[in-house]
Amino acid sequence: MVPTEKFDMIVKLEESENQKQEEEIVAMEQIEMELENQGPYFYIKESEFYNVYMVELKSDKIKTAMKLANTVLNTAFEIVPIECVVVTSPDQIIEKVINISKNKIKTGETFKVKCNIRGENYIKSSEEFFQHLNHELGKINILPNENNPDWVVHIEVIGENTGISILKSYTDVDKKFS
Numbered sequence: 001m002v003p004t005e006k007f008d009m010i011v012k013l014e015e016s017e018n019q020k021q022e023e024e025i026v027a028m029e030q031i032e033m034e035l036e037n038q039g040p041y042f043y044i045k046e047s048e049f050y051n052v053y054m055v056e057l058k059s060d061k062i063k064t065a066m067k068l069a070n071t072v073l074n075t076a077f078e079i080v081p082i083e084c085v086v087v088t089s090p091d092q093i094i095e096k097v098i099n100i101s102k103n104k105i106k107t108g109e110t111f112k113v114k115c116n117i118r119g120e121n122y123i124k125s126s127e128e129f130f131q132h133l134n135h136e137l138g139k140i141n142i143l144p145n146e147n148n149p150d151w152v153v154h155i156e157v158i159g160e161n162t163g164i165s166i167l168k169s170y171t172d173v174d175k176k177f178s
Contacts, residue, residue, distance in 0.1 A: 004085045005161045007045065007054035008061040011068075012078040012116075014051075027076065028053070034071050035064075047158050049118045054158065080154050082163035088122040090129050093162050094136050097153055100166050101142055110145035111137065112169070115155040122157060 013027045028044065031053060035042045041058030057064055065081040083100060086092045105111065113130060123129050133153075134144050142151075149169045156163040 004087055005045075005054065006056055007085060007161075007163060008057040008082055009055040009065055009068075010078075010080045010082060010156045010158070010163055011044075011053045011055055012051060012080075013053075014076055014078065027051070031055075031077070034068055037071075047118075049158060052118065052158060054163075080156055080163070081165055081167075082154075082156065083165045085161055085163050088119070088157055088160050088162045090123055090132065093129075093155060093157075093164065094133050096164055097133060097155070097166070098136055098140065100164065101137060101151075101153070102140060104166050105142050105151050107141040108143070109150040110143045110148070111151040111153055111166075112144065112146050112149040113153045113155065115157070117157040119157060119159040122160065 011031055028046075031044060035044070035055065043056040045054045045056070046052075047054055061081040061083075065079050068077075068079050084096060086096050101111075113133060115126070115130070117123055117126055137144070152167050152169045154163075154165040154167065156165075
């Protein structure tokens with residue numbers, strides 16, 4: 001089995017039609033500068049996917065992500081804090097989401113899933129994956145609600161690694177990451 005890569009946050013540069021290589025370099029510098037303002041201990045890794053960066057942090061990932069979301073980065077970047085990383089396998093992702101959900105989400109509360117799948121080799125059918133995930137969450141009495149959920153399940157597939165985060169919906173934290 002492939003070991004998972006460690007990361008605490010995903011930062012994705014929003015794509016534009018006329019984007020140039022230099023813009024990606026400037027974006028990396030912006031991320032680095034803002035992270036330096038948040039605390040001295042971080043490590044930015046480029047992923048195998050264009051404009052997607054993984055960040056390791058020594059500080060609180062939710063607080064750091066909130067601070068970043070309140071900076072100039074908010075307009076050009078999508079910032080998602082990550083609670084845990086698993087090997088990209090539908091069964092492992094669903095198992096981890098269920099385990100985290102049992103500890104966070106109360107019976108009868110609702111959720112919606114936000115998922116970015118990068119790398120088609122790992123999840124063959126996103127539709128089947130979502131159906132299976134919703135079914136498994138339903139087994140523990142957590143209900144889907146796309147319009148007004150209590151919680152948002154963030155799943156960030158980045159090739160062979162998947163970051164998972166479950167955030168309370170419509171709090172300042174989730175507003176910044178939706």
